[in-house]
Amino acid sequence: MTEAAPITNPPPDSAAEPRWQRLHPTSLVFNAVSRLWALIVPLVLFFVFKPGGTWELWLGGIVAIGMFFEAWMYFTTKYRLAERELIVHRGLLFRSERHVPYSRIQNVDLIQNPLHRLFRVAVTRIETAGGNEPEAMLKVLSLDAVEAMRARIFQRRSSDAFASDQPHGVTAHAESEDATGSDALHDTSAREILVLSTGELVRLGLTSVRGFALVAAFVALLWQFDIFEQIVDRFDEISERVTEAWRLLNGTAAIGIWVYIVLVVVALTIFLLLSIVWAILKFHGFRLVRSGDDLRFTCGLLSRFSATVPRNRIQLISVRESFVHRWMRRITIRVETAGGAGDNDDESAHFSQKWIMPIVRRDAVDSLLRELHDHATVSHIDWQPLARGAARRIVKKRLILTVVLCAPLAFLLHWWTFALAALLVPLVIWHGVLSARRMGYAHTSWGMIFRSGVLIRSISMTMFNKMQVVTARTTPFDRRHRMARLFVDTAGAGPAEHSIAVPYLPAETVESLRLELSAKAQQSRWRI
């Protein structure tokens, strides 16, 4: 890529115009199977109950229509890797021809279930920046075809970027890459960045949010068993029962409590094990390689997932460290790329973004971040604090919130409320002060970094050329304290994830930051 394009005006590729290609023949089978799977309930019902009459005909008809439709789809779907775009052609009666320019393609993801792997095929998902759903979904392509497509898309795109002033300056070099890049995962230029051993996967299972989600599910389950009602009921009796606590512990009621405790412990263990199993299933054989400016990873025990994330498409880098992480000296790195935003239902949509580096050693984090962006780092950052008085405001706000939320409890707990307050208030103050101290931003030569969180610490960073809208906000309270908050919007800043939103800054700081960041954003070019 680094060689200058020698040919200024090459003849258009039309001589070597790529032909239309079909999906892999096994798509017929896979699509038929998934179609049958959709009809599984009526089919099972049919074979269980065996109703007479015309049922067989109806069901057979539906299945036949489904099969016919799938076959039709297979024989009418074709794609072509044209000069500068991918063209997907669908349909015979209602035709659609979608043109996806290579320069717009964000990532190419592959999903392979075990059967797909047996036949060496994969579901291919091609994403662009806009829209919630993948731009093109090709079910299924042979791995060779996928690799050819990948090589074509990414080589072509980077040569576009390289020779953007020469629209037809695609060099012969790119062509040769096409040939050799057929199995780029084992390419000589590809460099291994991160490989996860089973031990790491166990740690990943322990740190995954999934574990906490399961605990939450467990709490919900307890709720079903009315245990909380019992606990609340008992609060009234506790004062009476304190004197006979010993007898209770040895009596029948105590056995009930112990049973619950044992249940909790067993359930927690099961859920932790489940989390570990989930991590192993999902991330077995995790391998992240960098070839040129593309990051590629593959993982999965049964269903294999593989994705390509071009480095220059990374909009936001987020480093997350929960207390479990800290205990194991590990860290999770996530990236946001534009595309597939909002499609939260589909697990695999955000897969490549969420899990680009699911668990890495704390001491390796800087070298790994550098693989994502040349300047990205989490150490030696000149953190700027919040405005003076920010801690007081945070504490005050949280105390008010605590009082409002806990006020109804006073009717339930009576004088125990004071005990609760004596417990909660110092906690709230401590947490508020710590979180104010922990929050900070840094304005570097290449972008903006923001950190926050006490128990779960996050550091997010974005580059000037990825900033979209810079916003300064004030509430009436902010203005009274001469503070403001700064928000830097990026493409693909998932609403639920950590983003660059710095509260409680001095108003003048926010104003100068806003001007400076937006000026630098304007000066830099944004290529998604």
Next chain:
Amino acid sequence: MHDEPLNQPAQPSPSGGDVAPRPPDHDKVQKHDSADSADSAFESERSENVEADSSQPSVAGVSTERVSAAALPAEAQSVKPMPSEGAARGPLDVAAVADDQLHPLDPRFVPVERISGLITMTILCVPSFFVLLVASFFGWPSRWWIVAGWSGWLVITAWLLWLTLHFTVLSFRHTHYRVNDIGIEIRKGVLWRSIATVPRSRIQHTDVGQGPIQRRFGISKLTVYTAGTVHSSVELSGLEYQRALLIRDYLISSEESDGV
């Protein structure tokens, strides 16, 4: 309804006091005066020059000047529009809208908002008034319900009336925009205020839209779309139509050079 735009003396009142919004044609007149014969061949070059000129002070010595503007948005808009060297073609030049000054909305924003507010009010309050009337005539479901209903109706109507008559003025007074070499800056909000800066090179596309009432009054809404997530679109309602078109043209004029 038709009298409103003609009712010019009523116009300055919304902004009140020191704000004193210019009549909508003020800028237009100024720029028309400063217009010289523009050669369309040099059009693009000149607009670039204007950008470069304004960029120097804004990048180097930004902070002090604009921070004070931020602290006192009301005063800031009294600054004179447009340096005259920005050559104009027609009444308003595309590059001329990028004057790096804080502008208030077109004052016709207030009557338009009031009219649409009153329409909403009518739709909400009149039918409920008659429902309450019928209910109190038949004494159904009970006296207390009727009393509660009427007081609720009064409170809501008064609130809506306040929103329509007074809040529109407040929001007019607190909405400003600035177009400069960076892009567009939009200041909004009465209690919860925000200043959003959209760099020009990040703008994906723009819309200029007009509702029926807005069309009658000659104002419009400019919507700027970016690839951002939270601010995927930034709206500015209450711009004079021609001006909105020019701002749009200015904002998207740089897009082809970005090659996204």
